[in-house]
Amino acid sequence: MYRVMKRRQLAAAPSIILLEVEAPAVAKKVEPGQFVIVRMDEKSERIPLTVTDFNREKGTITIVIQDVGYSSAMINEMQEGSYFQDFVGPLGVPSEIENYGTVVCIGGGLGVAPVYPIARALKEAGNKVISVIGAKNADILILEEEMSAISDEVVVTTDDGSKGVKGFVTNGLDSILQKGIKVDAVWAIGPVVMMKSVANFTRPLGLKTIVSMNPIMVDGTGMCGACRISVGGETKFACVDGPEFDGHLVDFDLAMKRLAFYRDEEERAKIGKNCDCGKGGAQ
Amino acid sequence: MALKVPRHDMPCQDPHVRAHNFEEVALGYTPETAVEEAGRCLQCKNPKCREGCPVNVLIPDFIHKVSESDFLGAAQVLKVKNSLPAVCGRVCPQENQCESKCILGIKGESVAIGRLERFVADYELQNGTPKFEKPESTGKRVAIIGAGPSGLACAGDLAKAGHKVTVFEALHVAGGVLMYGIPQFRLPKEVVQTEISNLKEMGVEILTNQVVGKVTSVHELMANGYDSVFIGTGAGLPYFMNIPGENLNGVYSANEFLTRTNLMKGYKFPEYSTPVKVGKRVAVLGAGNVAMDSARTALRLGAEEVYIVYRRSRAEMPARHEELEHAEEEGVKFQLLTNPVSIEGDEKGSVRALTCLRFELGEPDASGRRSPIPIKGSEFELPVDTVVVAIGQGPNPLVTKSTEGLELNKRGNIVANEETMETSIPGVFAGGDIVTGAATVILAMGAGKKAAAAMDNYLKQK
Numbered sequence: 001m002y003r004v005m006k007r008r009q010l011a012a013a014p015s016i017i018l019l020e021v022e023a024p025a026v027a028k029k030v031e032p033g034q035f036v037i038v039r040m041d042e043k044s045e046r047i048p049l050t051v052t053d054f055n056r057e058k059g060t061i062t063i064v065i066q067d068v069g070y071s072s073a074m075i076n077e078m079q080e081g082s083y084f085q086d087f088v089g090p091l092g093v094p095s096e097i098e099n100y101g102t103v104v105c106i107g108g109g110l111g112v113a114p115v116y117p118i119a120r121a122l123k124e125a126g127n128k129v130i131s132v133i134g135a136k137n138a139d140i141l142i143l144e145e146e147m148s149a150i151s152d153e154v155v156v157t158t159d160d161g162s163k164g165v166k167g168f169v170t171n172g173l174d175s176i177l178q179k180g181i182k183v184d185a186v187w188a189i190g191p192v193v194m195m196k197s198v199a200n201f202t203r204p205l206g207l208k209t210i211v212s213m214n215p216i217m218v219d220g221t222g223m224c225g226a227c228r229i230s231v232g233g234e235t236k237f238a239c240v241d242g243p244e245f246d247g248h249l250v251d252f253d254l255a256m257k258r259l260a261f262y263r264d265e266e267e268r269a270k271i272g273k274n275c276d277c278g279k280g281g282a283q
Numbered sequence: 284m285a286l287k288v289p290r291h292d293m294p295c296q297d298p299h300v301r302a303h304n305f306e307e308v309a310l311g312y313t314p315e316t317a318v319e320e321a322g323r324c325l326q327c328k329n330p331k332c333r334e335g336c337p338v339n340v341l342i343p344d345f346i347h348k349v350s351e352s353d354f355l356g357a358a359q360v361l362k363v364k365n366s367l368p369a370v371c372g373r374v375c376p377q378e379n380q381c382e383s384k385c386i387l388g389i390k391g392e393s394v395a396i397g398r399l400e401r402f403v404a405d406y407e408l409q410n411g412t413p414k415f416e417k418p419e420s421t422g423k424r425v426a427i428i429g430a431g432p433s434g435l436a437c438a439g440d441l442a443k444a445g446h447k448v449t450v451f452e453a454l455h456v457a458g459g460v461l462m463y464g465i466p467q468f469r470l471p472k473e474v475v476q477t478e479i480s481n482l483k484e485m486g487v488e489i490l491t492n493q494v495v496g497k498v499t500s501v502h503e504l505m506a507n508g509y510d511s512v513f514i515g516t517g518a519g520l521p522y523f524m525n526i527p528g529e530n531l532n533g534v535y536s537a538n539e540f541l542t543r544t545n546l547m548k549g550y551k552f553p554e555y556s557t558p559v560k561v562g563k564r565v566a567v568l569g570a571g572n573v574a575m576d577s578a579r580t581a582l583r584l585g586a587e588e589v590y591i592v593y594r595r596s597r598a599e600m601p602a603r604h605e606e607l608e609h610a611e612e613e614g615v616k617f618q619l620l621t622n623p624v625s626i627e628g629d630e631k632g633s634v635r636a637l638t639c640l641r642f643e644l645g646e647p648d649a650s651g652r653r654s655p656i657p658i659k660g661s662e663f664e665l666p667v668d669t670v671v672v673a674i675g676q677g678p679n680p681l682v683t684k685s686t687e688g689l690e691l692n693k694r695g696n697i698v699a700n701e702e703t704m705e706t707s708i709p710g711v712f713a714g715g716d717i718v719t720g721a722a723t724v725i726l727a728m729g730a731g732k733k734a735a736a737a738m739d740n741y742l743k744q745k
């Protein structure tokens with residue numbers, strides 16, 4: 001069993017929660033860019049979550065989770081002292097951290113959480129790190145302070161202009177390039193549409209862009225193939241070949257379609273679990 | 284006299300009923316039937332049946348005990364060679380193994396060895412009180428990677444020999460394919476879990492959620508005080524056909540389809556939170572046990588039409604005979620001498636049809652086998668909304684690629700000594716599907732036992 005040591009609400013809106021979980025074996029090995037799969041109890045799904053932070057001495061892993069459906073809502077309700085039944089990791093290939101020169105780290109929405117440890121590692125590797133963090137509005141902007149502490153510069157964007165630059169993260173990236181700063185690589189993590197638009201923006205510039213894919217997963221060990229995505233025309237299993245890929249080669253439209261496969265069931269899970277009729281009331 | 288008594292049928296759930304539930308299909312012999320069936324055995328002095336069993340179960344001896352109604356005694360005899368009789372009695376391809384060699388089979392019907400094995404093992408699971416005499420500890424520690432039949436069998440024998448055994452399993456439960464692949468209606472998960480809790484009582488420690496190659500490695504285990512390591516990671520990597528349309532929504536690997544249903548209990552969604560979605564018309568590509576399991580699972584999840592699409596003819600279908608029969612009784616349809624060429628999608632990216640090509644059997648080739656050749660212009664569309672790819676699995680590279688010095692063959696399987704199962708790294712042994720490629724439960728179990736014997740030797744000399 002894996003104990004929740006700390007719980008923190010990350011934004012004004014209650015939908016994004018940070019949990020620090022006791023998982024010493026994972027904490028010993030994890031590197032930026034990797035993820036874990038958690039299961040709350042016997043009846044739960046296996047939910048993949050990126051590692052936001054880790055403490056090798058304390059033996060803890062920090063995850064950030066956004067309430068988007070039945071299982072994530074359940075995890076969001078977990079309190080300090082409660083337990084995950086299963087917590088497996090580290091999974092996936094770590095980010096390729098080296099000194100590229102100047103790197104722009106983009107986190108959109110919840111994506112700020114996974115980009116944080118990567119930005120920090122890039123900074124430690126000697127890069128100049130400029131971060132662009134964005135959200136729909138100021139109420140759901142997360143980890144601004146943490147990102148500021150490890151970046152040379154932070155650009156905040158919100159869709160509605162309630163904080164920082166009004167617009168998308170691509171506008172933030174554009175503003176950096178407009179200043180004439182020579183950027184050597186971009187990390188972009190967030191919703192698939194966001195990663196797609198960043199990739200479309202940087203492709204004509206020939207600017208190396210790494211994205212982190214979040215397809216539907218089951219085992220996370222390369223056993224089921226649920227997580228397949230298409231990269232440069234080749235099928236890859238995101239859980240073992242990724243989750244990071246060259247953004248210029250990923251078929252984002254396919255990825256978006258695949259993420260929508262269980263929409264009807266996801267609705268049923270919410271309704272079915274909230275009534276006491278046992279079998280689920282949606283049918 | 285024995286010849287006159289016909290082989291006793293296995294009582295089964297009605298096909299029309301069982302095609303809609305996940306309860307076990309075969310109901311099992313009653314004690315009376317078992318004793319009568321055991322009475323058919325001629326107790327051959329030179330029992331051919333044993334030669335057909337990959338682990339040489341003491342077949343006449345255990346059957347003799349059954350005929351005397353000493354069922355717990357029979358279980359003891361069975362377990363001398365077979366650590367998982369409740370499983371093997373259910374899933375062994377008996378018609379190609381023990382029963383194919385039974386002397387009664389020459390003129391009539393063989394003794395129902397598998398059914399008797401299942402009966403005895405179930406009887407013991409329900410009525411036996413497992414008693415283990417704690418062996419004296421040798422002080423040696425062994426790590427087993429993978430809790431499938433090979434790893435579990437190896438763990439059991441090493442624990443009996445007094446070694447401290449720790450099993451590292453990637454998934455959240457132990458059992459391997461027995462838990463995530465083979466469906467509940469063919470192998471109840473309770474049976475597998477009882478076998479596993481027996482191992483735990485013997486002192487075997489099972490650590491789940493441990494992906495070796497990520498959280499630790501073979502060399503790290505050796506450096507951290509394990510005196511020997513066994514790798515039994517199976518054949519868990521799903522193959523796809525590499526045809527257009529394979530990434531459409533509605534295309535599953537059999538592994539995903541079965542894992543969602545069995546391991547995650549998707550058939551109880553939404554009580555269990557993992558969804559599994561099956562449409563009205565399903566095509567399953569392949570014709571082995573995995574394909575039959577997928578097809579029958581699809582029916583139970585509510586599909587109206589389920590097709591097995593297979594390039595060769597019926598005679599070549601590699602599934603157990605019983606599974607083929609059961610599938611057919613339940614209403615699975617066979618599209619034989621038919622090969623998928625591409626999967627067609629709709630505007631939303633979901634499967635709409637499977638385009639296939641018909642084949643005919645050509646002249647016998649050098650090996651005497653008539654190989655299928657495509658018929659020109661025979662392309663047709665099979666309207667389906669779900670496709671399950673069940674054409675085989677390869678070795679998962681997580682462990683093998685992360686283990687320096689481990690010799691692999693061209694296909695990525697571990698090279699191991701056939702007698703001792705030792706690999707190219709001293710003290711590291713391997714067995715089961717990761718060595719042979721996808722095979723059978725009994726072969727995996729046998730390899731685990733073989734390795735255990737050699738590891739015991741190795742540890743004594745160390």
Ligand SMILES: Cc1cc2nc3c(=O)[nH]c(=O)nc-3n(C[C@H](O)[C@H](O)[C@H](O)COP(=O)(O)OP(=O)(O)OC[C@H]3O[C@@H](n4cnc5c(N)ncnc54)[C@H](O)[C@@H]3O)c2cc1C
Nearest residue numbers: 048049050064065066069070071072214215216217259266
């Ligand atoms: C490598 C990886 C890292 C991730 N990191 C984070 C993270 O750090 N924080 C975070 O909040 N979310 C993260 N996600 C997404 C998170 O796993 C999903 O939001 C979660 O599984 C949704 O479950 P649900 O039952 O609450 O929602 P549902 O209502 O079941 O689904 C909502 C949407 O989430 C996606 N989804 C559903 N099931 C899965 C699944 N098994 N695997 C992946 N996506 C799924 C689908 O697009 C679906 O439409 C990550 C996903 C991946 C693959």
Ligand SMILES: Cc1cc2nc3c(=O)[nH]c(=O)nc-3n(C[C@H](O)[C@H](O)[C@H](O)COP(=O)(O)OP(=O)(O)OC[C@H]3O[C@@H](n4cnc5c(N)ncnc54)[C@H](O)[C@@H]3O)c2cc1C
Nearest residue numbers: 429431432433453459460464495517715716722723724727
């Ligand atoms: C659907 C299906 C139906 C089948 N039907 C039959 C049948 O009727 N009769 C029959 O005899 N055989 C059948 N088989 C084949 C049989 O199940 C296998 O041959 C057998 O299970 C192989 O055993 P194993 O111990 O080698 O591997 P597995 O059973 O595959 O177990 C390997 C274990 O290792 C774990 N593992 C993998 N990688 C790692 C890692 N990196 N770290 C830690 N753990 C890891 C896996 O999670 C798994 O639990 C079937 C197979 C399938 C898939």
Ligand code: SF4
Nearest residue numbers: 336340371375380381
């Ligand atoms: S283990 Fe399998 S092959 Fe051997 S006797 Fe039992 S059923 Fe037959």
Ligand code: SF4
Nearest residue numbers: 324325327332385386
């Ligand atoms: S060959 Fe058949 S009849 Fe002879 S001992 Fe074996 S099971 Fe009995």
Ligand code: FES
Nearest residue numbers: 220222224225239
């Ligand atoms: S999640 Fe199963 S192979 Fe990637």
Ligand SMILES: [Mg+2]
Nearest residue numbers: 045069070071
């Ligand atoms: Mg869900």
